[in-house]
Each structure stands twice: as structure tokens, then as C-alpha cells.
Amino acid sequence: MALEKPYLDIPGTTIFDADQARKGYWLNQFCMSLMKPENRARFKANERAYLDEWPMTEEQKQAVLDRDLNRCIAHGGNIYFLAKIGATDGKSFQQMAGSMTGMTEQEYRDMMLHGGRPIEGNRYIGEKK
Amino acid sequence: MATIVGAITTSHVPAIGGAIAKKLHQDPYWQPFFAGYPPAREWLAKARPDVVVAFYNDHGLQFFLDKMPTFAVGAAPEYRHADEGWGIPTVAPFRGDPELSWHVIERLIAEEFDLTTCQEMLVDHAFTVPMSLLWPDVDAWPVRVVPIAINTVQYPFPSPARCFRLGQAVGRALEAWDRDVRVLVLGTGGLSHQLDGERAGFINKAFDQMCMEKLVAEPEALTRYSTVDIIREAGVQGVEFVMWLAARGALTGTVARVHASYHIPISNTAAGLLVMENRPRGAAESRAAA
Numbered sequence: 001m002a003l004e005k006p007y008l009d010i011p012g013t014t015i016f017d018a019d020q021a022r023k024g025y026w027l028n029q030f031c032m033s034l035m036k037p038e039n040r041a042r043f044k045a046n047e048r049a050y051l052d053e054w055p056m057t058e059e060q061k062q063a064v065l066d067r068d069l070n071r072c073i074a075h076g077g078n079i080y081f082l083a084k085i086g087a088t089d090g091k092s093f094q095q096m097a098g099s100m101t102g103m104t105e106q107e108y109r110d111m112m113l114h115g116g117r118p119i120e121g122n123r124y125i126g127e128k129k
Numbered sequence: 130m131a132t133i134v135g136a137i138t139t140s141h142v143p144a145i146g147g148a149i150a151k152k153l154h155q156d157p158y159w160q161p162f163f164a165g166y167p168p169a170r171e172w173l174a175k176a177r178p179d180v181v182v183a184f185y186n187d188h189g190l191q192f193f194l195d196k197m198p199t200f201a202v203g204a205a206p207e208y209r210h211a212d213e214g215w216g217i218p219t220v221a222p223f224r225g226d227p228e229l230s231w232h233v234i235e236r237l238i239a240e241e242f243d244l245t246t247c248q249e250m251l252v253d254h255a256f257t258v259p260m261s262l263l264w265p266d267v268d269a270w271p272v273r274v275v276p277i278a279i280n281t282v283q284y285p286f287p288s289p290a291r292c293f294r295l296g297q298a299v300g301r302a303l304e305a306w307d308r309d310v311r312v313l314v315l316g317t318g319g320l321s322h323q324l325d326g327e328r329a330g331f332i333n334k335a336f337d338q339m340c341m342e343k344l345v346a347e348p349e350a351l352t353r354y355s356t357v358d359i360i361r362e363a364g365v366q367g368v369e370f371v372m373w374l375a376a377r378g379a380l381t382g383t384v385a386r387v388h389a390s391y392h393i394p395i396s397n398t399a400a401g402l403l404v405m406e407n408r409p410r411g412a413a414e415s416r417a418a419a
Contacts (some may be wrong), residue, residue: 007357012327013365017284021194028194035190035214070326078326080188080282084214093215095146096176097318097329108330112394116332123361 011125012101016078024076028052030064031081042086069100131306134176135387135407136314136380137169138344138373140400141185141255146217149261156369161181165263165390165402172387172404173300175262180226180273181205181300182233183256184375185317186281188213190253197283198245202237203276204230208252216273220257226273228307232277235238236302242295252276259317272313281368282317288372289359292371296378304381316376318369319360320391322398331364332399339393340370341403347385348377374405380407 007015014020021028033039043050051061062086063071073084074108079096086096098108111117121127148156180319187381191212208223226415227248234246265272277299280286287295296314303312320340323331340363343350351374359368377384388404 006355007360010328010357010361011263011322013360014328014363015284015324016282016359021283025194032189032193032214035212037212040214064342073325073364078189078194078282083324084189087215090216092396093142093152093324100325100329101327112332112397113209115334115393116399117323117328117330119331119333119336122328122331 008054009125011122011127014073020076020078022076024078026054026056027060027064027072027075027077028059030083031077031084034083034084034088043088085091101128132304132311133300133303133379133381133401133407134178134311134313136316136405137259137263137403138316138317138376139259139404140395140398141258141317141401142395142398143213143215143217143254143258144259144396145251145258146254149265150218162392162395162400165392168388169402169404172406173313176313176406177311179310180229180275180312181260181315182275182277182303182379183259183315183317184279184296184348184372185199185252185255185259185315186275186372187253187278188255188282188368189357189366191251192212192278192282194283197280197282198278199287199344199414200242201245201247201250201278202230202234202248203247204234204275205248205250208256208274208276209252210257211251211412212251212329215254216355217254220270221262223252223270223274229273229310230275230307231353232306233299233302236305237295237298240266240298240301242298250276255317259315259403261404276376279371281366281371284356286356286368287371288356289371289374293348293374293378294354296375299375300379302383305378314376314379316372316374318372319363319367320366320370320399321364323364324366324397326365328364330397333363333367334393336398337399337401341389341391341401344373344377344403345384345405348374377405380405382409384408
């Protein structure tokens, strides 16, 4: 029986549910390894070789190499764990979050300073603003 | 008998830890946020808690997808912070109160909350940042702690109503604790924010302010929201509001708002702070309630 997913109509949002947690298990394990400074150093020295130590799919590895967080999430990544890649790169959480929105860093920062993305039009897919 | 002095609920954005370490309190970006905290500390100085019972959510420092407890209660003599891989400076270890922890665990399990118990437990920024905001510049923390972690990483999460009832059960356990200690309840996280996907940057000020308003006097009204309702209205990570509900649930007396502050943005988040005092019900009131 399929899992109940009463959240699929929320726009621009992937809920980290059981399907995602299963799909992304090793991608997220890789991210967790970056909590150790020696692993961050090894990853930075040779990203591909470090990724090849993990039983991740090729799509997952490529999404990490491309630093494409939306694709990382589509392949099962969780933002809390993915954030450890960003921190390894010296990126702030705001830079990481902004990178998923199609906005430039400055546009995203300005949007936040002006109160963030509004609720109107963002509750349901297809909702009129 | 233990006295529940009140609850403080506050956001725990990791960037705050960095700003504290860099002493950015007067920086124009940070000043309006930090300005919210002195009144909370003034109240704390009068409330004089001995112990903090904290509801928070771990972000992968202690719990990972290999084992993900829905509710985990600390029962350790000491809790350490560690490198989260996010560049947040670590803070001094916290002294636990294992006797109180095991008392709370016993009562919660008797009330049919099936818990994970932790005699070793790392605490992450969601625990340390609020503690640093409440007790800045201390060499050793002036309180013992009992951390209670609620899963908001891997869906399904416990419902807002369930988290509120967990808080109520914690409040009953604290009231039944036969020691002369003063307890502060802490709830950390929120308010509205979303860190991932094309909807990242989502903020809902009206919803946040309604929640802060209702939490004091009519928290039950907020327990009617489902997990998905809160995600829809407050963003994926806005679901951390359940920590606020749990903390409010633990206040067993008459609750008064002492202080509130709300500021947009800190990083991606609407930052909220609420200080609620727990005033014991009068004898007449207790009889009426019995």
C-alpha cells in the first residue's frame, strides 16, 4: 500500500518522507561524514574519489559535484544534512536556501529583508495570488 | 515539590551561534534580533531556575536516519555539543539531572508515551543557541538540563496535538517531583521558515503572530492544526512550532505573557521569542478543577 502523502499539493516543496529517506540514505550518510574536519579535507582534496567511497547513485554523486541542491533533494537528500556540504564550501544557510529558488543571491537576500516569500499563492499548487 | 517557573520559547537559527561568537550584537542586521532578549534575561534573574527542561529538535548531530526516535529523553550526567559541520562554535558542556530525567521518563511511559532514553546524548545548536541567548558569557551553565528531542527531520512527525500532550505529561511529572527545585521549560525552533526547494524563503507573519497570541491563553486551539497544515502555513521547518506547543503544555498553572519579540529575518527565518510565567492556581481554583 502506498504511503499517504497529503502534502504533494504544496508548491516548490519536497517533504523528507520515508520514500525520500530510503532513496537518500547513503547520500545523507556521505553528508554526515562531513561533520568531521578530516573528512571535509579529504572531500575537498578530491571530491570524485571521496564520493566514490559511498554506495551512492551516479545521479546523486553528480548532483553533489554540481552543488545542485534541488537535484540532491530530488534524489533523497535532506536539507539539514546537505547543509554540511554548503558549510564545507563556506556557504551560509541563506546562500544554500537561495540557490534552490532560481533567484540570485542578492535577490534572495533582499526578499528576506523585505519579509520573505509571501503566503499568498504559496499554499497550494495552482493557487491564485 | 518542584516549581515550574514558566516557559521560554525561542527560535534557534544556527547563524545566531555564529553571530554570538563574532559579537555582532550591535551590527545593524542583528541588533533588532538581540534587542529582544534582555527582558527575557531580566525575568530569568527573578525566576531563578535550577533546572531547564528543553524541547528541541536534533538536526543530525545525535540522531540520523539509521535510528530516528520520535521522542527521545536525555538521562545523561552531562551533555556535550560537538562540531555539527556547519561552522558553529561549540559551547561548554551542560550538567544533567539524571534523577529528574528518570522520574520524567517513568511518568511519561506510565502515561503511554513510548520514549527513547539516552544515557549519552549530544545536543546540537537547537539546544545550545537558546541557552547561549538566555545565559550569555557564562563559563559554566548555571542550571542543570533535561533535553527532550522531538523528530521533525523524517516525516511522519508526531502531531502538534501529541506534542502538546507530551508537554502536559511533562508538566504533571515535574509537579509530582518531590524536590525543592525551580524548573524552566524551554521550547526551541520556528517560527515560519522554509530552507529547501523553490518555496525556500517562505515566511507567514500573520500565522506566526496568531500562534504567538494564542499560545499563551488558548493553546488548545493551535493543536487542531495537523502537521501538514503547519508545513503549508509556516513552511517545512516552521513545523518546529511543535516545540513551542510542548513547552506551553508543560505549564500547569495560570499562564501570563511576560515578554514577546518577533523579527524578520534572521537568515531564512522569522525569529520569535515568548516568555510565559506559570502562576500556581489558587486553592479555590484547584478545587474547582479537581
